[in-house]
Amino acid sequence: MTQTDAIADVTVRVQVVRREHTGLMLVALVTLAALIILVALCAPVLCPYDPYAQDLSSALQPPSAQHLAGTDRYGRDLLSRIIIGAQPSVFFTLLLVALIAITGVTVGVLCGWKGGRLDVVLMRVSDLFLAFPGLVFALAIAGVLGGGMTNAVLALAAISWPKYARIARGLTLGQKNEPYLDAARLAGCTTAQLLFRHILPNIAGPILVTAMLDIGTMMMELAGLSFLGLGAQPPMAEWGSMMSDSRSFLQTAPWTVIAPGIAIFVVVMVFNLLGDTIRDYMDPKRRAGRRNARSE
Template sequence: MDKSARRKPKKQKNYLKKRFFIFATLALILVVGSYFSERLCPYDPYEQNLSIAKASPSLAHPFGTDRYGRDMLSRVIVGSKTSIYSTLLLVVGITVIGTIVGIICGWNGKKLDTILMRISDIFLAFPGLVFALAVAAVMGGGVQNAVIALGAISWPKYARIARSQTLAQKESLYMRAAILSGCSTGKLILKHILPNITGPILVTAMLDIGTMMMELAGLSFLGLGAKPPVAEWGSMMSDTRNLLTTHPWVTFAPGIAIFLSVMVFNLLGDTVRDLLDPRNER
């Protein structure tokens, strides 16, 4: 192999690391910025001023104002906390629950595996958003209920991945050696199984952040998520959708925020997937 061929994997790896640093930094800015969103708002996001209702974008109000004269930029900024942290809580929850169920099924097998996998099959048989709509409607809406509704339909994917990876690791030679050495079940799972199945689960979770964010916004848009006057991007789009033809900037502002956030997290997920791809290690 010539020197140029050897340099290619190294250049690819360095490029992926730079890309990861860029998108990880952007994602961190979004997360940290949303946490301090109330301090970053130029105006009170809930203060009404009917004298400037439906004002066009200007230097004073870059995203204009809504029908109650509330500054849209401030509402978009403060709404990031609800939208982003609800999404992260949802993804962490379904990842942990799905991984635990998958490891239990893959490790124990037999009847428990059959029962839990048939339950996951039932959940997977439903269209995700339709099932979440039904659950959220029964529970009465609200951000918390929207998170629970989406979590109820989303965990089986992680359970399937964790189960298949656990079964593969369980039959490996190093696991047999660890069992013969007298390792306890807890130590086998925590020290050997979990670290070796984390990669695929982490990539799936990273790629799921954008999807879950859009689905949470979708539930709020349909009136089954955050309730006004709580600032949340999907709810804000729903509240202003009848102004789309006359004052489009009011609806575009939270829409752009969703677009940019989903794009950043999706690109970060793609980069993590490429970094963990064994072909890029060569």
């Protein structure tokens, strides 16, 4: 074996290892994400205590066998509150990401497909939203709308859709002049059929990856708004607002802040890693590799 052969062999092996690694990671992370969603779905059953029951005699107790994560200043069991708090965090985040992805893709595909004045106007509007510092703008909107998770979702949606519009517009422009669309036209497809049957499936990949990556970010931003009092309202258990409620006890009863903090950290990390792994998995280079392997 010559030296170049040896190098090539090592390269191939590294690629194979990385590919298997990505596959395993994907399975592991999908399982974890599914577990988180399952916990959120079954939260009321899983809570060891009533997350809203106050017991002032056992307030601010450190973690013990009885209260695994300790209690907060009203004596509510923190573990139960974290489990029930998974519901707003997970479901409102998924709602938010779905909302911005659908809005953004609709605007983007419309702009890319129609072009002309509509494109110019809508893209300048999206520039306008992009020009503001995101969270500050969301704060302003949430402030005007008032507190509550729905309003926090609306505020974050208002600042986050332009990213999707830009991606979808670019991808649509790339597909628009492909000969297969001409062939579909000759087959008698209407514009709606062209868009839904041909364009959307062909641009869905990168959008899906962006959406997956956004789940973690959006979860953080929702928790951030809640921390600032613009999201979840008391007594609703939500990780961001739980941290905010307890922040004055950071020195005397640190577990009241650390417990929801860890929950945010873990869940955001799982979804971020999942997004990353899906992106790696759908890498165009890898797809090209699969294609070549098939055609030979």
